[in-house]
Amino acid sequence: MVSSNPTLVAIVRLSLAVSLTASLIAAVVGMPLGALLALTRFPGRAMLVVLFNAMMGLPPVVVGLAVYLLLSRTGPLGTMGILFTPAAMIMAQTILIVPIIAALTRQTVEDLWFDYRDELNAMEVGPARRIATLLWDARYSLVTTLLAGFGRAIAEVGAVMIVGGNIDGFTRTMTTAIALETSKGDLPLAMGLGLVLVGIVLAINAMAWAARLWSERQAG
Amino acid sequence: MRAPSSELPVVLDRVSFKTGETTIIDRLSLTMAPGAPTVIVGPNGSGKTTLLRICMGLIAPTDGGISWGGRQHAAMAHRAIVFQRPVMLRRSVAANVAYALARAGVARRARVAHVDELLARVGLLDLAPRAARRLSGGELQRLALARALARDPELLLLDEPTASLDPASTRRVEEIILMAAKSGIKIVMASHDLGQVRRIAGDVVFLARGALCEQRSADDFLNHPTTSEAAAFLRGDLVI
Numbered sequence: 001m002v003s004s005n006p007t008l009v010a011i012v013r014l015s016l017a018v019s020l021t022a023s024l025i026a027a028v029v030g031m032p033l034g035a036l037l038a039l040t041r042f043p044g045r046a047m048l049v050v051l052f053n054a055m056m057g058l059p060p061v062v063v064g065l066a067v068y069l070l071l072s073r074t075g076p077l078g079t080m081g082i083l084f085t086p087a088a089m090i091m092a093q094t095i096l097i098v099p100i101i102a103a104l105t106r107q108t109v110e111d112l113w114f115d116y117r118d119e120l121n122a123m124e125v126g127p128a129r130r131i132a133t134l135l136w137d138a139r140y141s142l143v144t145t146l147l148a149g150f151g152r153a154i155a156e157v158g159a160v161m162i163v164g165g166n167i168d169g170f171t172r173t174m175t176t177a178i179a180l181e182t183s184k185g186d187l188p189l190a191m192g193l194g195l196v197l198v199g200i201v202l203a204i205n206a207m208a209w210a211a212r213l214w215s216e217r218q219a220g
Numbered sequence: 221m222r223a224p225s226s227e228l229p230v231v232l233d234r235v236s237f238k239t240g241e242t243t244i245i246d247r248l249s250l251t252m253a254p255g256a257p258t259v260i261v262g263p264n265g266s267g268k269t270t271l272l273r274i275c276m277g278l279i280a281p282t283d284g285g286i287s288w289g290g291r292q293h294a295a296m297a298h299r300a301i302v303f304q305r306p307v308m309l310r311r312s313v314a315a316n317v318a319y320a321l322a323r324a325g326v327a328r329r330a331r332v333a334h335v336d337e338l339l340a341r342v343g344l345l346d347l348a349p350r351a352a353r354r355l356s357g358g359e360l361q362r363l364a365l366a367r368a369l370a371r372d373p374e375l376l377l378l379d380e381p382t383a384s385l386d387p388a389s390t391r392r393v394e395e396i397i398l399m400a401a402k403s404g405i406k407i408v409m410a411s412h413d414l415g416q417v418r419r420i421a422g423d424v425v426f427l428a429r430g431a432l433c434e435q436r437s438a439d440d441f442l443n444h445p446t447t448s449e450a451a452a453f454l455r456g457d458l459v460i
Contacts, residue, residue, distance in 0.1 A: 115307050121278055122301045123323040123371070133319075137310040 007169070012196065015173040018086055018160070019153040022093035026149050030098045031142065034105025035131040038113055049106065055099030060092075064162030067092040071163065084165040089173070092159035097149035104145040109134045143212045147205055154201060174200075226289045227298050227374040228406055229253040230275055235284035237270050237430075244270045246430040247284065256422020257397070257407035259438070261414075263459045267430040268410035269304070272377045275408060276301045288375070297324075300373035304380045306364035308352035313344055313363055316352045320370035338366040342396050358389025365396050376400060378409040382416065394419060414454065418442065426450045428459060 069075050071083040082088045112134050120130055157175035164171035174197045181190035230252040237245040245267045252258050260268045273279045277296050288294040309316050317335045339345040342362040361381050382390040401407045421438035428449040445451040453459045
């Protein structure tokens with residue numbers, strides 16, 4: 001069904017491109033941030049941890065609205081001219097999932113640091129190397145963290161609808177298409193799109209799980 | 221034999237360590253000079269592990285002072301420690317040693333040969349590609365020793381490295397320790413095992429309730445203990 005319909009293929013491709021890119025950027029930003037939060041002690045740290053945990057439940061429409069205001073012609077980033085483009089959608093999804101990745105990474109790294117602290121201190125491992133070591137050794141758990149972020153990104157509709165505009169053939173994703181078809185009353189098509197979306201998410205999770213099992217077996 | 225050590229003697233001057241209201245080490249003065257292994261003996265909770273951590277520089281005394289080769293704030297560059305339950309990185313056996321070598325400043329090109337040499341020294345060369353966390357208890361301790369030796373230490377601190385090992389594994393670990401001692405590395409080791417004290421110790425430090433009770437040659441300690449606590453410990457009485 002998917003391969004025989006070029007419009008659907010384009011929608012699937014855009015959804016994946018936007019959410020995978022957002023996940024990748026959020027991982028690059030959120031994982032070191034989470035690790036830094038796990039390893040450093042400073043006044044107000046507890047409040048920051050609570051804040052990141054709370055931001056895991058950020059409403060997508062609020063993020064969409066904030067990014068819209070930033071990118072609109074009169075907004076501070078209006079000159080970039082990326083509102084209603086996939087770039088804006090990536091930005092919104094990245095903002096949405098950075099707290100998820102940072103908060104889950106913080107917990108994972110903090111737990112691992114409890115085990116590793118003495119050994120790394122005894123080897124005089126510096127702060128930057130500690131973060132790199134802990135992130136690398138937590139890589140299997142962090143795959144799950146990344147999947148949680150990706151899951152949130154690919155499933156959300158509010159933010160991409162606001163900053164992408166659901167433009168046919170340009171910024172229409174799986175979720176915005178489902179919302180549109182539902183509002184038009186074409187429930188079978190909406191349901192079909194929904195099943196395709198669930199299938200893609202399942203396939204990506206299965207692949208990540210298999211890769212994790214394989215590499216875990218290699219490295220213990 | 222290696223060059224004269226810059227880490228020795230380790231001198232503790234009225235060192236105390238307290239956490240909250242609990243005194244773990246109590247005004248302990250002690251000198252550990254180059255030479256045969258020093259074995260720290262004492263019942264559980266006597267402060268052996270804390271003393272080793274202070275000697276490593278991992279924790280600072282809450283009172284008193286410690287110096288290494290006359291320097292009070294020496295970097296740990298030529299010290300290494302093996303913990304009672306060593307934690308391995310989630311990598312292969314070889315990668316764990318390579319990591320320690322890298323942190324010790326060994327150039328990337330020299331590491332491969334060094335890894336092989338260290339693994340051969342502890343009898344783990346055949347297990348180089350295996351996941352470190354899948355090793356047996358004895359193998360794990362030997363890998364921890366290889367990782368510690370990767371730092372080319374002058375002072376090697378060992379926290380009950382053979383606790384819960386079978387006799388065969390204990391023998392292999394002890395052989396490595398004695399070999400390291402012969403090469404000029406100062407061994408300071410905590411142990412519960414009086415047989416091990418006989419086999420390894422040059423001198424013995426006996427602790428009870430965080431205080432130093434005796435520091436004497438192993439023969440003197442084992443045959444002529446001067447404190448009632450040490451005598452009771454040697455008799456096998458429960459010293460609390």
